[in-house]
Structures are given as structure tokens and as C-alpha cells.
Amino acid sequence: MTDAPLITILDDEPEIRRLLAETLEEAGFRTLSFGRATEFEAALRRTAPDVCLVDLSLPDRDGLSLVHRLALEQGASVIIISGRAEVQDRVIGLELGADDYIIKPFDPSEVVARIRARLRAARPAVQAGRIASFSGWQADFDAYTLRNEAGDVASFSHAEGAVLRMFLESPGRLITRQQMQETLGGAAGESFDRAMDVRISRLRTKLGEDPKNPRLIKTIYGAGYIFLGEVDWR
Structure with missing residues (x-):
């Protein structure tokens, strides 16, 4: 045991x-x-x-x-x-x-x-790495940190990391709210939707995104989100 x-x-x-x-x-x-x-x-x-x-x-x-x-x-x-x-x-x-x-x-x-x-x-996907590189950023899922090309480091929470990993494991694919709820767990509803909005907003801020025109985590209104960067896992 x-x-x-x-x-x-x-x-x-x-x-x-x-x-x-x-x-x-x-x-x-x-x-x-x-x-x-x-x-x-x-x-x-x-x-x-x-x-x-x-x-x-x-x-x-x-x-x-x-x-x-x-x-x-x-x-x-x-x-x-x-x-x-x-x-x-x-x-x-x-x-x-x-x-x-x-x-x-x-x-x-x-x-x-x-x-x-x-x-x-x-739980990590089979053969999934713990470090992902994308668009000048490196996400370390053991240390819960984001590092940019200048060497600046920002930490992310476990909950934010679950959202980030979900995007990084499915680049270029639409992820609906229902898929997010099924993948991340928790009860669907207003509180879940609000929590996802907050976590995605915080990730965008840490990634230096323009909130009005984010280039990595794009909102597809009425449908969900798409991550547009190329991702390399190790």
C-alpha cells in the first residue's frame, strides 16, 4: 500500500x-x-x-x-x-x-x-515529458515554472498547470468547455467556467499575452480555445 x-x-x-x-x-x-x-x-x-x-x-x-x-x-x-x-x-x-x-x-x-x-x-500522459518548449518559453511541470528566453521565471499553480498542460498536449486543436470539464474534473457550471476564465487569464498574463489579442491561447467565441504555438516535449 x-x-x-x-x-x-x-x-x-x-x-x-x-x-x-x-x-x-x-x-x-x-x-x-x-x-x-x-x-x-x-x-x-x-x-x-x-x-x-x-x-x-x-x-x-x-x-x-x-x-x-x-x-x-x-x-x-x-x-x-x-x-x-x-x-x-x-x-x-x-x-x-x-x-x-x-x-x-x-x-x-x-x-x-x-x-x-x-x-x-x-497524471501525465504516457511518454509525456515534464518540460515543454514553445514560442520562446519553457514550462517545467516538476518545478511549476515558466521561463522565457531572457531567463525570467514565473511560477504557476497546480490548477494553472493542469490547464496549461491540456493546451500544450493539444496544440492547434479546438478545446471546448465540455472537454475542459471532462479532462480537468470538477462540477460543470458557473463556478467552473469562472475558474477556467481566471486561470486562462493568469496564464496569458504570465506568458506576456496582449489580453485583447492573445497570440498563443486564442478564444473561439461560442466554441472554446485553441493553442497556436508549436510545442516540443522532453
Whole structure:
């Protein structure tokens, strides 16, 4: 079981932690559970989880700021599990870098399905490289960095990286919103669409794109997106 994906659970409710841990371990995952953000962050310095389940209502830390830091600094997928059901909360969580948002109360089997979807989305394609070169840029999916010809480096989040890899693996092909949702996982709807808009906008900014006339990630209105650069993987 040492090769099983590691899922960390951060929730201040002991019953929720127990339910999630038992369900996930029965599904073949390894788990680590934490009731406070300080314990969780200390553990992250010693181990690298595959997926982080994070509640927003924590006793010692703002959950949204923690999600944002995880998205920028950790290679794990981040799934929010929260009782906050308002659309604005879901949108903010996804905009800050979370990969998915599950509302309490939840069906444990749904959590398992969402985690498996995130792991599939994060898994590299067969023989796919970890570094892609295109149009004067180099994307490193191990370091989560973009480097231009001048040597300037910008970091991208795990969620942004999933979108970027999707484009780089299908240059010159139309990618519809439905295909994005199927590939990247998450529930379709307004919050997913808004999150994709934000992630694509951030990628364009990091790639130095003109927002009014981007040359690499083109919007085909009413249809989807096309990546126009030539890509070399290694």
C-alpha cells in the first residue's frame, strides 16, 4: 500500500475526519488527518500528499489564504470541503487555486470519485515529458515554472498547470468547455467556467499575452480555445 496515493484531510470536526479517513482507506488510499492548520502545514514540510482536502472554517487559520498558498507552493491537488454553499464562496475558492469544491453535507462516495478524477487529471500522459518548449518559453511541470528566453521565471499553480498542460498536449486543436470539464474534473457550471476564465487569464498574463489579442491561447467565441504555438516535449 506504500504506492497508494496519499490524501491529507484538514478539518476541525473529528467526525468528518474519521468519516473521510475510513472511506478513503477502504477505497485504497493512504490518509493523514489534521484538526488545525499549524499541524497540517508542519506535516507538509515532511511529506508530499497527492491531494489535500481542506475545510475553510479552521480555528487557527483562514482557509482561503491557506488554499491560495497550497496552490502556489505545493504540487498537490487541492479540494475544498466546506459548509459554505454560496456561489461566491465557490468561485473565490476556485479562483485562488483550488481544483474542486465539495459542499457539506456530502456523500463520501462523491469525495472518492472527485479525488480519483483529480488524480487522473494530474497524471501525465504516457511518454509525456515534464518540460515543454514553445514560442520562446519553457514550462517545467516538476518545478511549476515558466521561463522565457531572457531567463525570467514565473511560477504557476497546480490548477494553472493542469490547464496549461491540456493546451500544450493539444496544440492547434479546438478545446471546448465540455472537454475542459471532462479532462480537468470538477462540477460543470458557473463556478467552473469562472475558474477556467481566471486561470486562462493568469496564464496569458504570465506568458506576456496582449489580453485583447492573445497570440498563443486564442478564444473561439461560442466554441472554446485553441493553442497556436508549436510545442516540443522532453
